[in-house]
Amino acid sequence: MGTDQTLLHRFVISQMTAAGIDRDRLLRECELPEWTLAGGGVHVPARVFSRLWEIGENWLDDPDVALHVASRYQLAATRLYDYLFASAPTVGAGLATCGPYVTAVTTNHRFDLVVENEAETTLYLDMIEGDGRGRELVQLWGLVAVLTRARRVVAAPFDPVRVSLRQPAPRRRETFAEVFGSAVVEFGAPVDSMTFRSADMDLPLTTADPVLAEVLQPLAAALPPPPPLASAWPERVSRALADAFTDGEVSLEQVARRLAISPRTLQRRLSEAGTTWRRELDRARLARAQAAGPLSRERQAALLGYADAGSMRRAARRWSMVAHTRTAGSADCQA
Template sequence: METTYRLSLHRFVVSQLSGNGIDADWLLGEVGIPEWTMDDGDIQVPSSAFTRLWEVAAKAVDDPILPVRLGCRFTLGAGGLCDYLFSTSPTIGEGLATVGPYISDISTNHRLSLIEEGNGDIKFGFEIIEGDDRARDLTHLWAVASLLGRPRRVAAGTFDAELVRLRQRAPRTYTDMYDLLGTRAIEFGAAEDSITFRAADMDVPLTTADPVLHGILEKVAATVPPPPALASAWVDQVAGALAEALIAGDASLDAVARRLMVGRRTLQRRLAEAGTTWRQELDRARLERLRRVDSGGAHLGPARQAEILGYAGPQSIRRAARRWESIAERRVSDAIILAMRA
């Protein structure tokens, strides 16, 4: 199963970089993320895109510890429901304890462990599920820093790391990490990726604590499904583009691909990933357009129907109608079989 990251993380990174002179459209193009996704709410994007985002961004600004810088600026809300559960908790410790159980709402590509050390300090360990060493190094720099940046936003006091261990080799420049993470105890070439916090800091109150809202959010978290995958979001985008294309009079594959700013093969591949085809989506869009026109009380002849639906003529629409009837018959037949088996 392909692992993913919540799109709001990409949106946060892109917004931070665009505020520092990096062209957002260029960055999205380099990463391979469609521009429309930036305004498409919460969806899940393949893990490779998040790794690629850090690779391109770090190279563009010539900064090997860019994930640490941006992680320390983490804005609550970018992590979705997980962030709201954290911010409504009474203390840093109780807030951080919610991150592990609900991390899949942020990403399905990591496991987060929480270990209490012998002296009471709390260590969070990170493991990546899908990705090579480079992917692990970049995303764990981000993970360590964002786990620190999250409490700093709402803690009623200072909050720094006690110890940071990283498997990767030391970057060519990393001394800024001392100030960013609040500790000089940073070990490179370690056997694990982890960040340790002082036991006393776990009792620091959060200024946003709200026990009533937290209780409600916990109930919501138990029932809310994860954000949809990018593949299903593509189907919605194609439907919208097809509706516009039919009105404009050109609903060809190339025309719709241009509207979505992708190649025709990319569009077909995305639809296949979502379990559908170009022909199915085109037929669905045509049926929907015909329903809307008919609902207005219009009595359309075959020629006018063909024109509205983008067919060459009445003969083409008759062939499509037979195809639709065949699909409908199969669906009814399948439903009857299922009912008989129940």
């Protein structure tokens, strides 16, 4: 079960209380004991944080509550996690601390900073457990809190060039424009992420402190590793491939575009998950062939995106290996 550090809850509760919510009632409704918010905080089940956001949105009648609260984020609210960021020399170095040390504040999320190309660098945020409106609010909070934290320690304007959100488009977008500035905001995306100019990664932090950074390293090194995402990217690729087959455009480049990442990054994500683009493509084709039922070789080839039946026959050998791999994997899981 994923957990969140109550330093997060403490800050969010303080903001919701300032907005008019009764604090004691809020804690009771979230089933969050007062003692968990004292001192350095403790880790509590991740569902509590999601519930906190759902209640806040409802009681304040504010669909933009995550944007409002996160845009008021105060540096040092999460202590070690913030100090690691703020003591870094540049924006890029600061953002690079988000992923490796995320367990200082949560075991239910994962940040990944990826240099897409010379022009763009993307910060991805994944949630391990959670769904519904609570997930949407927590993810939005996570991205905007990181953005606000960065803005507080740079002397220059700092906007993403693009923001991708899984949540559907809201009825009103004014607050999104206020918070994300000049960035293009994409709703209904396959990932939650912010893409920045790679040049902005070199912006110096006004709080840079190499001595403090060195002192913090032993504490950072003692943190548990970030939670794994073994199945997340293969599942996303599977969904994107299904859509690509429907639209008749199946290629690494097309699927990467659907997932709002570069082909190179997509291949790297799959490699980290222990698979490859070719393997996932063959799996998708095998599943599509099985679902289609008995068809002529020519029709099957067209349906599965092959140039001809000969190309499909050659791929069939790989399919048998894919099927065998899946069967073996299932047996291992059941053992």
